[in-house]
Amino acid sequence: MSTKVEKRIVVDVPAGTAYSQWTRFEEFPHFMAGVDSVTRVGNDRLKWVAHIAGVRREWDAKILEQIPARRVAWAALEGVTNSGAVDFKDAGGNRTELALTLEYKPAGVVERVGDLLHVVGRQAEHDLKQFKEFVERQDRSTSARGPADSSSGWRQDYRFEHPFDQTNGLVDLEGESGGTADGENYSAAERRQREEHSRGLPPTPGGSDVMGF
Structure with missing residues (x-):
């Protein structure tokens, strides 16, 4: 029996920015609790290392669909059984609604207990909130840098x-x-x-x- 989790959140960045950040898979550990690493091993292959309900898991996943600023979908090839997708929808005012769907099949008694306690759902909600904070902070930092400030360290040369x-x-x-x-x-x-x-x-x-x- 698998568990399907659906969560939504609105982030204060354009769809292109949200999509660009989400597809930097190697940065998932910055906002996904329990994810140790994600490594791209090919154009459409990812290697995951994570702790699920306290158990360390490794698996390879395949990117099934990737439409810029619209959708990313993936599925595990071996190891744990899971798949997921994120849809990006323009919410107006340079905001984007993210719709996350996860399907996960618990393995073992510990993970079945975790599933009953809706651990996966709570974790997905937490990760989306962390992603919102992360991508908005990155966007503000990029905007604040802007062009070099000519007044910084300015001095007048008298000629x-x-x-x-x-x-x-x-x-x-x-x-x-x-x-x-x-x-x-x-x-x-x-x-x-x-x-x-x-x-x-x-x-x-x-x-x-x-x-x-």
């Missing part, structure tokens, strides 16, 4: 507009010096005083010779 201006604009740069280094060290008034001084003329009233000449 002088004139090759001789090492005073960041504190000297006159109107082009009266002819582009010489000596001329760029003085203001226009100071240059006139230096020229008058060199010709023996008296200083211009109100001027000052800040360089001590």
Whole structure:
């Protein structure tokens, strides 16, 4: 006698995102309690290792159907007897309804007791809730990263507009010096005083010779 479990949940991500995450089979242990590992061993083959009702089980499964953003179905080939499917339905507003169907045939007294206590059903419901939290968290993390924030670690590089201006604009740069280094060290008034001084003329009233000449 087999047990059939049907559970539904709505996740706050688009159908394509939910489908993409579910088909990363190797990540099942992140949200499926009791699943130790799932390894893809071919295009349509999976190797499962899990603990069911406290008993360690290993089995190979075949992916029977895989329709992007719509449906995934699988069935065990040997070992335990189980099969399952997940249908993805657009729920509007970038939300998706997942419908999980599991069929499981208990093996042994311990698993029959577990079946009577609806262990499989409770576990399926728990795993769907865990999947909801996992896929929504992954989606938020991906969205938050977005493009690189240019303000992070930002600093301004000051570049002088004139090759001789090492005073960041504190000297006159109107082009009266002819582009010489000596001329760029003085203001226009100071240059006139230096020229008058060199010709023996008296200083211009109100001027000052800040360089001590």
